[in-house]
Amino acid sequence: MTTVTQEAGAPFGAAPPSGHQDAAILTRGLTKRFKGGQVAVDALDLTVPRGSVFGFLGPNGSGKTTTIRMLLGLVAPTQGEYSVLGLPQAQALPKVGALVEGPAFYPYLSGTANLARFDAADPTAHGGTAKRRIADALERVGLSAAAGKRYRNYSLGMRQRLAIAAALLGPRELLVLDEPTNGLDPQGTREVRTLVKEIAAEGTTVFVSSHLLAEVEQMCTHAAIMRTGKLVAQGTIASLSGGLVTRIRVETPDPDDAARVLTGLGLADVAAEGRAVTAELGGHAPEQVNAALVGEGVAVRGLAVVRPSLEDVFVGLTGEGFDVDG
Numbered sequence: 001m002t003t004v005t006q007e008a009g010a011p012f013g014a015a016p017p018s019g020h021q022d023a024a025i026l027t028r029g030l031t032k033r034f035k036g037g038q039v040a041v042d043a044l045d046l047t048v049p050r051g052s053v054f055g056f057l058g059p060n061g062s063g064k065t066t067t068i069r070m071l072l073g074l075v076a077p078t079q080g081e082y083s084v085l086g087l088p089q090a091q092a093l094p095k096v097g098a099l100v101e102g103p104a105f106y107p108y109l110s111g112t113a114n115l116a117r118f119d120a121a122d123p124t125a126h127g128g129t130a131k132r133r134i135a136d137a138l139e140r141v142g143l144s145a146a147a148g149k150r151y152r153n154y155s156l157g158m159r160q161r162l163a164i165a166a167a168l169l170g171p172r173e174l175l176v177l178d179e180p181t182n183g184l185d186p187q188g189t190r191e192v193r194t195l196v197k198e199i200a201a202e203g204t205t206v207f208v209s210s211h212l213l214a215e216v217e218q219m220c221t222h223a224a225i226m227r228t229g230k231l232v233a234q235g236t237i238a239s240l241s242g243g244l245v246t247r248i249r250v251e252t253p254d255p256d257d258a259a260r261v262l263t264g265l266g267l268a269d270v271a272a273e274g275r276a277v278t279a280e281l282g283g284h285a286p287e288q289v290n291a292a293l294v295g296e297g298v299a300v301r302g303l304a305v306v307r308p309s310l311e312d313v314f315v316g317l318t319g320e321g322f323d324v325d326g
């Protein structure tokens, strides 16, 4: 790690820290204290691997937007360092597409005309290639057929896809999306989630903030969990929930017999819950547990493997529920 700026935060210099070339985003001790003393982001150490769909998860007000704004150079950190794509900021930002505050589109203009205006306002964009880049971006978000349609006639999902197209007007190695499904209807939410997966499948790293646990579980390969400005945990989705215990739940009119069989198999923490029995699955295969139950004459009416969710992880780490809507 290169020198850490203690007084004022900064992007890493020309030489990013060695050993982290695979990181699309790296922060060390990144901190933002607003005037008035509120610490919005507190000594954040984030490592976002290239190629990941990285869910930046936390309740409202936990510091996600402030972090994203620092990474994009929109607000200066108070302390700490960050690196985007392992490059100095001026070289990194043209390779980053971002959707932080949705662009204001003109309702009476088409998708194409809106993107043309948006692109023309970008001093780094190449005017000569605009037409092709706009068509490519519309194609990438699945709006080619609606390119000539007025924005006001777009569905919520189409509007958000157009906003993502605006972030994809150049070749991007990293796409940063701040709560991209906020305010969308279920259909629009599905469209955006599918699009994020498609963009990631094409090789772009996607860093997406969300206050919805289920959304991050469905869409992301990795996640970081924030709480009041602090990082609670980060890693692959599997590793985050892997520390928690997977249980098996057997529904049966013979709970006592089922409990005896599960105990006999060596399953731990066998507990009867009315007409169901649950136990830690451990290394046992559910089909073998089922075969053993049936072999012992237990009537199995239902059998489920209950895997820990990110919500369980959050509650386990913080002792609190993830108290947000959705």
Ligand SMILES: Nc1ncnc2c1ncn2[C@@H]1O[C@H](COP(=O)(O)OP(=O)(O)OP(=O)(O)O)[C@@H](O)[C@H]1O
Residues within 6 Å of the ligand: 034, 035, 038, 039, 040, 058, 059, 060, 061, 062, 063, 064, 065, 066, 067, 179, 211
């Ligand atoms: N410009 C500002 N001045 C003072 N405080 C701010 C400012 N911007 C954000 N904050 C505060 O910093 C904290 C983190 O806000 P931030 O917007 O980063 O959280 P968030 O996780 O993105 O939440 P949300 O999803 O609601 O935007 C909040 O308590 C917020 O009130």
